[in-house]
Amino acid sequence: MLHPLDCQEYFALKNGPTVRVRPILTSDEDKLRTFFYSLSEQSRYSRYFSAIRALPHEKAQKEANIDFSRDMGIAAFLGPISTEQIIGTGHFYILFDNQTAEISLLVHEKFRNRGLARFFLEYLTKRAVERGVTRFVTELIMGNRAAIHLLKSFTQSGLAKNTTIERADEVTILTWEVPEFPGHIEDKTFRYLFE
Ligand SMILES: CC(C)(COP(=O)(O)OP(=O)(O)OC[C@H]1O[C@@H](n2cnc3c(N)ncnc32)[C@H](O)[C@@H]1OP(=O)(O)O)[C@@H](O)C(=O)NCCC(=O)NCCS
Secondary structure: OOOHHHHOEEEEOOOOOEEEEEEOOHHHHHHHHHHHHHOOHHHHHHHHOOOOOOOOHHHHHHHHOOOOOOOEEEEEEEOOHHHOEEEEEEEEEEOOOOOEEEEEEEEOHHHOOOOHHHHHHHHHHHHHHHOOOOEEEEEEEOOOHHHHHHHHHHHHOOOOEEEEEEEEOOEEEEEEEOOOOOOOOOHHHHHHHHO
16 A cells, blocks of 8 residues: 555645645644634534534544545645645545445635635545445535535536435435446546546
8 A cells, every 4th residue: 555645646726825635644633633723613513513612632533543544534735844734634434335435525714615625525536436435425514505516516527426415404415426437446547537
């Protein structure tokens, strides 16, 4: 398996700047916490389903200490490495059926609508497919237009199919499947398909 730092990619946000996107390491816990405390209450509510005020060690480790043989957690880092800051995160966790991955995305309010979540979704899809995932699921708070729009746009680009939107109580559940790709998917082949 590749070392997480070999999976680093660069992404130019719409109107700049360029960020480094790489898997999250256990040692990124403090950066994750700084990111968490910089978010608005509304953002925390959208991501965690309650306006939690703190990110204790156990919760932060769930996001930072990833079993990369199965799951994936990535972050976008801004600025020189010595002072880099996280401006967005994306995770997936493979469920018991080994084919479905639960995905979550979070982009700082200051950097929204500049394509970062879409880039995360492409990045995470590539890694999930390599692990045998064929289907994704995510839970949203009711009325999360940004996330629904993101998935619609992803589906329209042919990168998701059989998308469903199910509303239950205060929650919206989105599911979608990955379109079939021929043969064994090498990262490069998959990348080509996305370009
Ligand atoms: C949902 C979220 C991750 C989107 O992040 P983002 O980086 O702003 O999204 P992108 O810039 O990649 O936008 C992707 C598409 O969604 C559209 N979009 C983004 N925000 C939108 C909004 N508020 N309303 C309508 N469309 C929106 C963009 O215009 C773009 O459309 P296009 O592909 O047709 O151009 C971000 O709003 C967020 O972090 N929300 C809080 C946490 C959350 O709700 N996470 C999702 C559930 S886990």
